[in-house]
Amino acid sequence: MAKNAGGAAEESAVLKPWPKRPARLAHAVVESLTDTIVSGALPPGSTLPVEPELCETFGVSRITVREAVKSLEAKGLVRARQGSGTTVTQPEEWNLLDPVVLAATVQHDDTLVVLDQLVAIRSALEAQMAAQAVELATDEDLQDIERMLSRLDEETATPARFDETDVAFHDRIMQASRNRLGRSIIRTVHTQARTTLLYTGAPDTTGCRQANAEHRKVVERLLARDSEGAAQAMTEHIEAAWRRRRLPSAAPPAP
Template sequence: MAKNVSGRAEEPPVLKPWPKRPARLAQAVVENLTDSIVSGAIPPGSTLPVEPELCETFGVSRITIREAVKSLEAKGLVLARQGYGTTVTPPEEWNLLDPVVLSAAVQHDDELVVLDHLVGIRSALEAQMAAQAAEVATDDDMRAVEEILSRLDEETAVPARFIETDVAFHDRIMQASRNRLGRSVIRTVHAQARTAFLYNGTPDTAMCEQANAEHRKVAERLLARDPQGAAQAMAAHIEGAWSRRRPPNPGPPAS
């Protein structure tokens, strides 16, 4: 029986093999193990099963398992040490900007801790980029923002379309800011957040109309070349929209 970092014996984690052998073997193993780690099925401080067991579970070669473990190490999920096996690291060590890790974290975020933090990051970064856009955006940038805003006006009665155009509106302002790093961070975290039902909620026409009224305030401050006003309008919009669709008492799904 394996031992954890404190030397105590531990029960081996139960891993479920997949019903059909995937094409990209190492990546599929990584995604499966990432989900098991982030969900807590393989808790921090425990050790992964040894190579032969992982090979049997997933039906892959040792080379594939070693490649997968190296990828898990790069994501900060495990630490492989000679004589100690491969140990799951504390959540503080996980790279949440890695799409696979973030996706798993969002999917298992029953108490919305990750999503609350993500919205905070969006609010801070997008507010900064709105201020930058108010200063450096070209006339073409401004026209593009206005054009998307007009499309949003037409789509408030069709929430599914509105949501997609909403993303384009925010992204166009980020482009106008010329802050490529900030835009990359937001695009990474927002893409994963949008895969979660708890993040998206069930917007209706009234919610879309309110969101678009807030979009218009952002656009007005951009056109006025008002950095502080644009930042405040963007932060208020992102935080307000989240407060309207955030479940009041989230909890683990029913078994």
């Protein structure tokens, strides 16, 4: 096996070929390499295996590999330099709002550092949007939100259904805020966070009832047209829900 100056021969051993050839080849290569980088198997400063080795490992063409490497560069994961190979960058350079990077990051966030940060961002943005919804929500918006709250009351005994409606409930409030950018950011980070048990935990009926009592406080403040109260109620709900789900063995969230 050929080696480049960065020792790519040894590093290529961390890459595993697929048991079944995926349909979207370049995207699949990107997902696999992203996971390898984010997990630390290819640490910052290391060099990606050379092009022929990547082609052999994944069973794809040079064009596919080049497309995948360009995508990794766009995500901030690697930097290609003539004569120096393609080097893994420092985590500070990674684009965590990219769905592929974020998905891999939360999957490997064993200490919950990133998930704690994600919850803090979600809490701040959703609180702001709850306050905006007080000012901008129509009567129809508020009626829809009340109906969803009633539906959640009925689903507390079925955590899986409750969880899906819970997401829709929060999204409906964000819609009522008319804050398209904030909603887009939350939908991106929350969708990826929900792919890991580190974030979702193991929902139970007690947790569902507690969550919906907190939902009710948010809705009460929305109906009262109380911007500050709605923001505070949303913050308290998101942070309390995370404390209930968060693994006790992990480091405590930052104050």
